[in-house]
Amino acid sequence: MTPAPECLDGEQPRVDSRTGTQSMRALLRACLETHTHCYKPIIETRIKLAFALARQWFGVYITPEEPNDEWLLDGLAEFLSDSFIKRFLGNNEARYRRFKVCLIY
Numbered sequence: 340m341t342p343a344p345e346c347l348d349g350e351q352p353r354v355d356s357r358t359g360t361q362s363m364r365a366l367l368r369a370c371l372e373t374h375t376h377c378y379k380p381i382i383e384t385r386i387k388l389a390f391a392l393a394r395q396w397f398g399v400y401i402t403p404e405e406p407n408d409e410w411l412l413d414g415l416a417e418f419l420s421d422s423f424i425k426r427f428l429g430n431n432e433a434r435y436r437r438f439k440v441c442l443i444y
Contacts, residue, residue, distance in 0.1 A: 389419070393423075394413070
């Protein structure tokens with residue numbers, strides 16, 4: 340084992356951890372406020388993926404006899420993806436997305 344260099348002997352400077360934490364929080368807050376385009380596509384992709392996985396999962400257990408019966412799979416998949424949104428993004432986000440869907444139709 341090599342000995343520590345002489346410049347490291349003696350008292351080492353200390354940094355106040357509260358200052359470092361506060362500056363890191365401020366930096367993260369600024370990044371999130373200015374770069375919203377970074378994480379919005381990630382959220383949208385997760386929601387679409389949740390819907391696709393739910394539809395596939397229900398499609399394994401429920402086989403529609405006619406093309407008109409596809410609504411059941413879509414409804415169950417929407418319900419499960421809505422549950423995903425509530426759990427991971429919050430109730431307000433789920434209500435807002437339902438409101439947007441109602442405005443379209």
